[in-house]
Amino acid sequence: MADSSPPQPSDDFTVWYNNLLLIHEADEILQRYGGLAILQKIANIIWAPGTSALRRRFALSITHRHHTLYSGERMVATGSVTKPSIDMDPKIVPSAWTAAGRPYEWQRVADPDSPGVQPPEKEITDELLKIVGSPDVPGSLGQALGLSLAPPEGPEGHIWWEEIIKAKRQHISTTRPPVALPQTWYETAWVMRDTEVGYVMACCSMCPNHGGGIN
Numbered sequence: 001m002a003d004s005s006p007p008q009p010s011d012d013f014t015v016w017y018n019n020l021l022l023i024h025e026a027d028e029i030l031q032r033y034g035g036l037a038i039l040q041k042i043a044n045i046i047w048a049p050g051t052s053a054l055r056r057r058f059a060l061s062i063t064h065r066h067h068t069l070y071s072g073e074r075m076v077a078t079g080s081v082t083k084p085s086i087d088m089d090p091k092i093v094p095s096a097w098t099a100a101g102r103p104y105e106w107q108r109v110a111d112p113d114s115p116g117v118q119p120p121e122k123e124i125t126d127e128l129l130k131i132v133g134s135p136d137v138p139g140s141l142g143q144a145l146g147l148s149l150a151p152p153e154g155p156e157g158h159i160w161w162e163e164i165i166k167a168k169r170q171h172i173s174t175t176r177p178p179v180a181l182p183q184t185w186y187e188t189a190w191v192m193r194d195t196e197v198g199y200v201m202a203c204c205s206m207c208p209n210h211g212g213g214i215n
Contacts, residue, residue, distance in 0.1 A: 011071050017104055020065040021144060024209050027062065027186045029144035038141065039190055039201045042131050046124060047192050055124065057116050059204060061148040061189040063098050063135065067169045077107035082162075083170035093117050096148035098135040101125040107149070120147050150191045151204055160205040162188075173205075184209045 021029075030038070039060055047055055066075060069084055076085040076092055082105070085092075093112050094103030101120055109117050124147070132142035151160050154175030162171045189205035 014069040014071055014073060017065055017069050017074075020063060020104065022209075023062060023064045023186050023188065023207050026064045026144035029139060029141060030062065033141045036190075036201065038131075042128065042145075043190075043192055043201050045127055045131065054115055056192060057118075057150060058120060058124070058147045059150040059189040059191045060201065061096060061146055061205070062186070062207075063096075063104070063144060063146040064188070064207075065104075066164070066171060075105045077105070077173075079108075080173045081170055082107075082173070083168065094119055096146065097125070098146045099125065099128050099132050099142040100135050102135075105148070117149060148189055151189070159203055160189075161185075162205070162207045164208055171207075178203070 034041075042060060046058075046060075066082070067084055069075070072086045073084040074086075075082055076087060077095065089108065091110070091112050092106045092108050094105070095107040095117075096105035097103050097120060101122070103119070107117075111117075128145075128147070129142060132145050133140035135142040135146070137143060151173070154160065157177055158175040159178050160173045161176050162173050164171045185206050185208050187203045187205070188207045189203070190201040191204045193200055193202040
């Protein structure tokens, strides 16, 4: 299992985070590799029959940055609000990882030892890397796609939408019914859903285009 303790924020981390792709850049790569079809192929391996049910704690997600970070900061979600923070509370755990298993976002939880909030096992990231390639290779699917803790299910038929508040350097997640997809919004995470024809990858989160990034 990967180390569950988050790295201390550092200048190295903030430089690395600030060079992650923007949402529209990562989406371009995902579409180039087949979009939903490649997500389904990955799901057929990671969530193949016989694998641990605990794997369902993860969503496939677009690896991308939000607000610019400064020295010592990391993106931390507390409830529905995510913003840069220097808080090192031990109840803050990683919540999103690159395909190689490097954390880049965190969230505050009630019990950091709960099985449902543990990082991906090396077996999972190894399986993912075989399909998507290294996140260190520009233009690879691995640069654009990783894993995140699946968000809680909202009302039936709803998905999570991120509202960006630039002045406060934060975004707020709320559940809404899916609508016709505006060009300025992108699907960012997918979870496995059981259906009458088997399991399929379903969108569970949306994020707006950041343009040139958000300070």
